[in-house]
Amino acid sequence: MSQPHDDATFAAFYQRSWGRLFGQAYVLTGDRELAQDLTQEALLKTWKQWTKVAAYESPEGWTRRVLHNLCIDSWRKTSQPGAHLTMEHSPVTSEIPAHHQQLAQAMRGLPGEQARALLLHDGLGLTVPEVAREIGAAEGTVKSWLSRSRKVVAARLDALDRDRSWR
Amino acid sequence: MPGSPEDSRVSIVMREMLATCADRQPPVSADQLHAGQRRSLSARIDTKVVLALAAVVILVVALAATGPLRRTSGSTPAASSHHVGSHVEFSVRPVLCYAPPVDADSSLHPAIHSSVPPLECSAPYALTAAHLNVTPDSGGINGYTVTSDIGPDPDLAGVPSTAPSSDRPTRTVLLPGVSGQASSRYVLGPAGVVGADVRSASAVHQYGQWVVLVELTPAGAKRLDQLAHAQFHAMTAIDLDGVVLSAPLQQPTQTSFSTFGGKLEIAGSFTKAGATEVAHQINQAR
Numbered sequence: 355m356s357q358p359h360d361d362a363t364f365a366a367f368y369q370r371s372w373g374r375l376f377g378q379a380y381v382l383t384g385d386r387e388l389a390q391d392l393t394q395e396a397l398l399k400t401w402k403q404w405t406k407v408a409a410y411e412s413p414e415g416w417t418r419r420v421l422h423n424l425c426i427d428s429w430r431k432t433s434q435p436g437a438h439l440t441m442e443h444s445p446v447t448s449e450i451p452a453h454h455q456q457l458a459q460a461m462r463g464l465p466g467e468q469a470r471a472l473l474l475h476d477g478l479g480l481t482v483p484e485v486a487r488e489i490g491a492a493e494g495t496v497k498s499w500l501s502r503s504r505k506v507v508a509a510r511l512d513a514l515d516r517d518r519s520w521r
Numbered sequence: 522m523p524g525s526p527e528d529s530r531v532s533i534v535m536r537e538m539l540a541t542c543a544d545r546q547p548p549v550s551a552d553q554l555h556a557g558q559r560r561s562l563s564a565r566i567d568t569k570v571v572l573a574l575a576a577v578v579i580l581v582v583a584l585a586a587t588g589p590l591r592r593t594s595g596s597t598p599a600a601s602s603h604h605v606g607s608h609v610e611f612s613v614r615p616v617l618c619y620a621p622p623v624d625a626d627s628s629l630h631p632a633i634h635s636s637v638p639p640l641e642c643s644a645p646y647a648l649t650a651a652h653l654n655v656t657p658d659s660g661g662i663n664g665y666t667v668t669s670d671i672g673p674d675p676d677l678a679g680v681p682s683t684a685p686s687s688d689r690p691t692r693t694v695l696l697p698g699v700s701g702q703a704s705s706r707y708v709l710g711p712a713g714v715v716g717a718d719v720r721s722a723s724a725v726h727q728y729g730q731w732v733v734l735v736e737l738t739p740a741g742a743k744r745l746d747q748l749a750h751a752q753f754h755a756m757t758a759i760d761l762d763g764v765v766l767s768a769p770l771q772q773p774t775q776t777s778f779s780t781f782g783g784k785l786e787i788a789g790s791f792t793k794a795g796a797t798e799v800a801h802q803i804n805q806a807r
Contacts, residue, residue, distance in 0.1 A: 365551035377542030381535055390548060397547075401555045454541075457534045477535035507531045512792055 364404050368397055371414045375421055381473055382425035384450065384458020392428060396421035419488065422473070426466035452514055460510035468503045471496050476504065544670045609762050611719065611806035612690050612712035613748060613785070616756035616768050618642035620677035620695055620706040640693045642708050646674035648756055655754040655773045665773035673706070682706060685763045690715045696758075698765045707765050709758050713748025714741055716806030720783075724796035731796035735785040735803055742783030753778045759787055761802060 375396065379389035400407055400417045407413045461469045467489055474480040474488060475496075482500075486493045547554075642648075654668040683694040690712035698705035718741025725734050737745055748757060749771050758768040767787050772778060787799065 361551070364555075368547060368551040368554065372547040373543040373545045374539070376545050377539035380542050381538045386542075389542075394547075394549070394554060398554055401551075453534055454538050457531070457538065472531070473535065476529060476532035477539055504529055504531050508529065511530055511534060 384455050392424045422470045429462050456510050456514045460507040464503050468499045471499050472503045609802045609806040611716040611803050612760045613714035614709035614712050614758050615752050616758045617708040618646045619673035621673040642674050650754040657774050688763045696765050714745050719807045722800040722803035724800045731791040733787040733796050733799045737783040746780050750778045
């Protein structure tokens with residue numbers, strides 16, 4: 355299926371992009387285990403298309419799109435009510451600071467495209483035109499999404515702080 | 522540390538989340554990945570349950586009321602002593618290295634470690650400018666690039682954090698971060714700026730977030746510049762009462778050092794009340 359050359363370039367790409375992609379999945383899920391699963395899934399999809407993707411201007415941009423969509427799809431799968439606690443406490447989950455969890459939960463409450471836009475712009479520092487191109491929306495739309503969704507997420511972070519007591 | 526419109530709180534938290542993941546290594550090699558040996562940490566716990574767990578953890582953390590300035594051992598008298606009138610310590614220090622969370626065994630007995638063991642960072646873990654290798658990059662995502670694979674010095678896992686009574690400006694100290702989690706600790710060198718260098722501190726709302734602006738005396742301004750210059754492209758930390766409020770890289774987007782002009786801005790995840798409280802404490806530390 356692949357040439358040795360492909361193996362080497364993919365291995366380098368995989369190693370180089372893992373931390374960045376994993377971080378984005380963490381922002382979109384607030385869950386390091388799920389983020390790890392989804393990052394592997396996105397990279398596996400990349401590998402299956404590697405001959406094609408490797409030639410793109412930004413292979414990581416391609417994988418990023420796949421990953422963000424996987425993360426947003428995971429919201430639907432995991433948001434059903436009625437889940438109950440039977441497993442022992444996961445140490446990996448418990449390491450997550452409350453403000454990270456709040457941010458991720460607020461992201462999950464946004465329409466998927468808006469969450470992607472906010473991550474690309476406020477998290478990764480893409481410009482509005484770049485975000486608009488990546489998502490396939492008008493720049494004006496992206497701008498209004500950003501200001502609205504930033505307020506929603508900020509309000510969630512503020513609510514967390516209010517819950518904490520200063521003594 | 523002037524802010525830009527992009528320095529919204531959301532952006533700060535998001536970049537912090539990205540940064541905590543940036544040095545992660547893939548759990549399996551590329552070969553293993555396409556051989557189908559994906560590793561799932563969740564050991565196939567139903568993702569529903571994982572997320573339910575996450576929700577529970579939020580509650581626990583909120584109930585624990587880990588305020589931004591409370592130590593992990595927030596219930597000890599030492600942690601809240603500054604509220605009953607004792608002196609608040611404020612200092613700006615160089616960051617020498619990260620330290621792992623304290624071992625459970627030693628954290629149970631913080632008081633018996635009143636004699637301070639020598640704190641040293643092993644060379645590979647030193648957060649020097651040369652190691653961090655900061656390069657301004659105006660086209661890049663952050664405006665700079667940095668070698669981000671410097672982890673905590675494992676030799677410090679058994680070393681407890683410095684007790685408040687031992688947190689002296691002239692000493693090297695080991696202090697926790699503000700998250701309320703023991704996972705981030707820092708080894709900090711002797712203070713460059715101390716409470717006496719502060720002219721005034723105030724909470725200010727700018728660019729959609731609350732920050733604390735600290736104005737220094739002329740002597741303090743000079744000391745801050747000396748420290749920040751020495752730490753150019755490395756990190757300095759703000760130590761407020763034995764907790765690291767913030768530990769930013771110094772001017773990573775610049776190619777050369779420029780003066781702070783006696784003004785220090787502390788941006789974190791502050792509410793109005795939080796910023797006001799921190800400003801008040803810094804004023805008390807003068």
